[in-house]
Amino acid sequence: MTDNQLSQEQLAEICEDAFVNIKEACMRLQERTKCSNKVVIDMLNNLIEFYKSQDKSN
Helix, strand or coil: CCHHHCCHHHHHHHHHHHHHHHHHHHHHHHHHHCCCHHHHHHHHHHHHHHHHHHHHHC
């Protein structure tokens, strides 16, 4: 399903679910590793760059 086939409500729900899941994963990472917020931010920035590069290749 592409973005233009989703209603605004569906897209908002997907985004909210994704945010909660990513936040929980980051919290679990910090609980296990005792890493700082900076480490989590750097990891998320790396993830952003990964998806940007994927978008450019498509």
